[in-house]
Amino acid sequence: MSERFSYRDDREAYNAARVKALESLLIEKGIISSETVDKVLGFFETDFGPFNGAKLVAKAWADPEFKARLLSDTPAAIAQMDFPLGMAGAEGEYMKVVENTPKVHNLIVCTLCSCYPWPMLGLPPYWYKDPTFRSRAVKEPRKVLQEFGLELDESKEVRVWDSSAQIRWFVLPERPIGTEDMSEAELAALVTPEAMMGVAQVKVPA
Amino acid sequence: MKLQHYLGGLEGIDTEPLNFEKRVFVEPWETRIFGIHVAMMGLSKHLNKALPQYPIENVPTKFNSIWTWADLRKGAEAMNPFDYFRFRYYEKWLGGISSFFVQSGYITQEELDARTATYLEKTDAPNPSMFEPAIDDQVIDYLHRGDPAIREVDRQPKFNVGQKVLVKDVPTTEHTRLPGYLRNKTGIVDEVYQGAYAYLCSTGADGLGEPMYVYSVKFDPKDIWSDITQSNSWVYADLFEVYVEAAE
Numbered sequence: 001m002s003e004r005f006s007y008r009d010d011r012e013a014y015n016a017a018r019v020k021a022l023e024s025l026l027i028e029k030g031i032i033s034s035e036t037v038d039k040v041l042g043f044f045e046t047d048f049g050p051f052n053g054a055k056l057v058a059k060a061w062a063d064p065e066f067k068a069r070l071l072s073d074t075p076a077a078i079a080q081m082d083f084p085l086g087m088a089g090a091e092g093e094y095m096k097v098v099e100n101t102p103k104v105h106n107l108i109v110c111t112l113c114s115c116y117p118w119p120m121l122g123l124p125p126y127w128y129k130d131p132t133f134r135s136r137a138v139k140e141p142r143k144v145l146q147e148f149g150l151e152l153d154e155s156k157e158v159r160v161w162d163s164s165a166q167i168r169w170f171v172l173p174e175r176p177i178g179t180e181d182m183s184e185a186e187l188a189a190l191v192t193p194e195a196m197m198g199v200a201q202v203k204v205p206a
Numbered sequence: 207m208k209l210q211h212y213l214g215g216l217e218g219i220d221t222e223p224l225n226f227e228k229r230v231f232v233e234p235w236e237t238r239i240f241g242i243h244v245a246m247m248g249l250s251k252h253l254n255k256a257l258p259q260y261p262i263e264n265v266p267t268k269f270n271s272i273w274t275w276a277d278l279r280k281g282a283e284a285m286n287p288f289d290y291f292r293f294r295y296y297e298k299w300l301g302g303i304s305s306f307f308v309q310s311g312y313i314t315q316e317e318l319d320a321r322t323a324t325y326l327e328k329t330d331a332p333n334p335s336m337f338e339p340a341i342d343d344q345v346i347d348y349l350h351r352g353d354p355a356i357r358e359v360d361r362q363p364k365f366n367v368g369q370k371v372l373v374k375d376v377p378t379t380e381h382t383r384l385p386g387y388l389r390n391k392t393g394i395v396d397e398v399y400q401g402a403y404a405y406l407c408s409t410g411a412d413g414l415g416e417p418m419y420v421y422s423v424k425f426d427p428k429d430i431w432s433d434i435t436q437s438n439s440w441v442y443a444d445l446f447e448v449y450v451e452a453a454e
Binding site: 004005007010012013014015016017018019020021022023024025026027028029030031032033034035036037038039040041043047048085086088089090091092093094111112113114122123124125126127129130131132133134135136138139141142144147148154155156157158159160161162163164165166167193194 | 345
């Protein structure tokens with residue numbers, strides 16, 4: 001929506017200098033260390049990220065008992081996995097999974113901000129944080145999904161989950177046809193963050 | 207009312223179709239303000255009273271404030287709505303967090319402006335050196351253990367699954383977790399979550415803070431927006447007990 005407003009000519013250069021100034025001052029004043037920000041960013045590369053959610057989805061597809069547990073008691077199912085430490089940590093204290101089926105499609109949103117299940121999905125993409133998605137997803141989810149390339153049959157029920165308290169929601173997508181012979185690792189490689197947010201289906205590469 | 211509390215259902219904000227930008231950060235500098243915010247949350251003084259009882263007094267940081275999501279949100283909710291839409295997501299973080307450090311007296315506006323001017327010229331100047339693993343360890347420990355909200359309470363939930371509830375029109379304060387589009391609307395309790403959830407701060411007359419039950423409430427979009435005639439869709443919102451009352 002940038003064309004509606006005016007900005008400094010050096011908008012991004014200024015922002016970059018501003019944040020660098022802030023970080024360097026915080027280091028000098030003893031608030032954070034020279035390594036704090038890098039360590040946080042590294043943590044989101046290796047420990048919290050959609051690679052965890054993808055493994056969870058793949059296991060649920062492969063193991064019906066695990067899937068039942070994931071849907072009824074998400075933290076218990078996550079605790080069974082061979083994940084790094086901290087899967088019930090920040091923004092993952094109370095996670096819940098909803099299942100897409102041939103009859104029901106789920107979509108997650110946070111109309112008040114950008115609440116998101118960090119340990120399983122990492123950090124949210126820009127579209128999810130955009131006020132335009134947040135305003136439209138609750139009122140016209142089918143149209144929003146259509147604009148994202150997902151056409152749903154009129155007969156399919158759509159459930160939109162507004163993350164307005166402490167539960168952090170994500171979606172167990174439908175397993176695509178033609179994946180019967182795949183290993184869990186191969187299945188996990190197909191699962192995108194968008195599929196776990198309910199704006200895309202999992203597809204098998206042609 | 208604050209527009210930021212009423213985003214759900216707002217029309218005509220931008221041209222269609224939606225921008226499907228899948229990156230988490232669209233400029234490299236955005237990663238830095240994200241990291242600073244996480245560090246502040248992990249060093250927040252309230253964490254000694256959090257359930258993991260972090261030994262926050264022993265962490266060798268000069269940060270001496272409470273900083274949670276609620277504080278970041280208060281900043282965004284206090285913005286002029288035009289500015290809220292004008293600035294990109296992490297630009298709002300940068301503005302809010304910079305103002306917090308100036309207003310709290312950790313840094314001055316003059317030194318922040320002067321340093322910014324310097325870095326506009328010297329874009330690849332290195333950061334100062336200050337190594338203190340105990341600070342970093344606390345931040346990572348916070349990521350690992352979080353800030354669980356559920357507390358023991360000596361009472362039962364007021365509402366049951368299947369019950370019709372009316373969303374209250376509570377007073378507007380500096381922060382809320384009540385989506386504005388649901389005010390004065392009726393829905394059905396779909397689930398009563400186990401345990402009572404405290405909130406990160408008191409929201410005053412809005413009503414959050416002390417531990418209370420939270421409900422998944424199911425709404426028919428036709429009951430929220432009168433121009434919807436058919437949808438075959440439902441909106442589920444997680445609502446704190448103080449936001450709802452029995453309908454009829």
